[in-house]
Amino acid sequence: xxxxxxxxxxxxxxxxxxxxxxxxxxxxxxxxxxxxxxxxxxxxxxxxxxxxxxxxxxxxxxxxxxxxxxxxxxxxxxxxxxxxxxxxxxxxxxxxxxxxxxxxxxxxxxxxxxxxxxxxxxxxxxxxxxxxxxxxxxxxxxxxxxxxxxxxxxxxxxxxxxxxxxxxxxxxxxxxxxxxxxxxxxxxxxxxxxxxxxxxxxxxxxxxxxxxxxxxxxxxxxxxxxxxxxxxxxxxxxxxxxxxxxxxxxxxxxxxxxxxxxxxxxxxxxxxxxxxxxxxxxxxxxxxxxxxxxxxxxxxxxxxxxxxxxxxxxxxxxxxxxxxxxxxxxxxxxxxxxxxxxxxxxxxxxxxxxxxxxxxxxxxxxxxxxxxxxxx
Ligand SMILES: *[C@@H]1O[C@H](CO)[C@@H](O)[C@H](O)[C@H]1NC(C)=O
Ligand SMILES: *[C@@H]1O[C@H](CO)[C@@H](O)[C@H](O)[C@H]1NC(C)=O
Ligand SMILES: *[C@@H]1O[C@H](CO)[C@@H](O)[C@H](O)[C@H]1NC(C)=O
Numbered sequence: 001x002x003x004x005x006x007x008x009x010x011x012x013x014x015x016x017x018x019x020x021x022x023x024x025x026x027x028x029x030x031x032x033x034x035x036x037x038x039x040x041x042x043x044x045x046x047x048x049x050x051x052x053x054x055x056x057x058x059x060x061x062x063x064x065x066x067x068x069x070x071x072x073x074x075x076x077x078x079x080x081x082x083x084x085x086x087x088x089x090x091x092x093x094x095x096x097x098x099x100x101x102x103x104x105x106x107x108x109x110x111x112x113x114x115x116x117x118x119x120x121x122x123x124x125x126x127x128x129x130x131x132x133x134x135x136x137x138x139x140x141x142x143x144x145x146x147x148x149x150x151x152x153x154x155x156x157x158x159x160x161x162x163x164x165x166x167x168x169x170x171x172x173x174x175x176x177x178x179x180x181x182x183x184x185x186x187x188x189x190x191x192x193x194x195x196x197x198x199x200x201x202x203x204x205x206x207x208x209x210x211x212x213x214x215x216x217x218x219x220x221x222x223x224x225x226x227x228x229x230x231x232x233x234x235x236x237x238x239x240x241x242x243x244x245x246x247x248x249x250x251x252x253x254x255x256x257x258x259x260x261x262x263x264x265x266x267x268x269x270x271x272x273x274x275x276x277x278x279x280x281x282x283x284x285x286x287x288x289x290x291x292x293x294x295x296x297x298x299x300x301x302x303x304x305x306x307x308x309x310x311x312x313x314x315x316x317x318x319x320x321x322x323x324x325x326x327x328x329x330x331x332x333x334x335x336x337x338x339x340x341x342x343x344x345x346x347x348x349x350x351x352x353x354x355x356x357x358x359x360x361x362x363x364x365x366x367x368x369x370x371x372x373x374x375x376x
Pocket of ligand 1: 112
């Protein structure tokens with residue numbers, strides 16, 4: 001009799017533990033439901049365009065947690081957070097408008113654990129690229145391979161938080177994976193003037209872009225294996241038109257660096273083909289293409305008066321040499337400038353871009369826009 005009673009007792013308490021776990025997961029999932037109409041989480045991968053503070057925790061030369069960065073960021077009261085702009089990034093705005101109650105937390109922040117990750121995690125890192133060698137000039141940064149290794153850790157945490165079947169549902173049906181990367185592979189790798197670091201000496205543009213696309217294809221497939229299904233991938237912007245490039249090449253107001261823009265366009269053509277291929281190949285997944293190149297180019301053309309000069313920076317005709325920091329000069333009309341600093345768009349530009357990605361037509365975002373992607 002004795003052993004049976006013990007087994008019964010064990011089974012009973014095991015059942016209680018299970019019940020407790022499933023109640024907890026229900027509570028967590030419902031908490032997410034209540035606040036954002038069923039949308040779950042935003043997982044953000046990429047470079048400084050969407051870094052929300054990861055580089056603050058790295059020994060790196062690429063940092064934005066110094067004033068006046070963040071001067072218009074309401075959530076921090078105007079203090080720098082590590083975002084490379086004056087306010088919100090495109091990732092912040094998209095998450096907010098899709099109904100996520102918090103900005104996705106930076107993966108490397110020590111308090112990004114437990115329930116804090118439920119609305120999403122941001123893995124993006126200033127200087128990071130598709131290729132591992134990209135951004136070596138900054139000493140440290142997270143490339144996309146490592147960012148996906150980190151998501152693999154997060155994926156396991158979701159199993160613990162929600163239970164494996166709910167976690168799978170949450171990740172595959174109610175989460176969006178955005179990837180904004182590629183510009184550094186050109187700016188801080190292929191085109192780098194320091195020949196011993198740049199890949200240009202040993203590879204043709206075609207060969208380098210082939211490598212990038214093959215690498216990205218593997219990276220997106222890895223995310224798919226970890227249950228990601230709703231993807232949005234940004235193409236590379238007109239990197240030949242950023243204040244840094246215009247300054248070092250001493251261009252006129254209405255000129256851009258031809259080689260840099262040509263490389264971006266060549267990569268962008270291949271990216272579009274890759275996403276079409278993956279849409280056919282990976283069952284149940286949707287890969288949305290975000291045409292950041294055309295969106296930024298139109299901003300530059302339409303805001304001619306404010307398009308060439310960095311709001312915060314120093315050096316040369318377009319304030320494009322020395323990054324934004326406490327000793328930089330800063331423009332007064334921050335909401336009118338396309339570029340915040342020598343490399344990055346202002347919050348005003350990010351807002352225009354984000355709204356097109358959320359609600360715009362297939363000219364900018366295809367086959368569906370982000371609002372439609374959420375509701376799929
Ligand atoms: C984590 O800590 C940072 C810095 O102290 C704070 O701004 C942020 O709100 C915290 N995040 C969470 C999810 O608690
Ligand atoms: C790039 O770095 C990742 C993470 O450290 C590593 O797993 C991968 O093998 C590296 N890839 C190459 C081609 O070196
Ligand atoms: C995730 O991590 C596990 C080890 O914990 C490994 O076996 C698996 O291959 C990883 N998955 C991906 C897609 O990287």
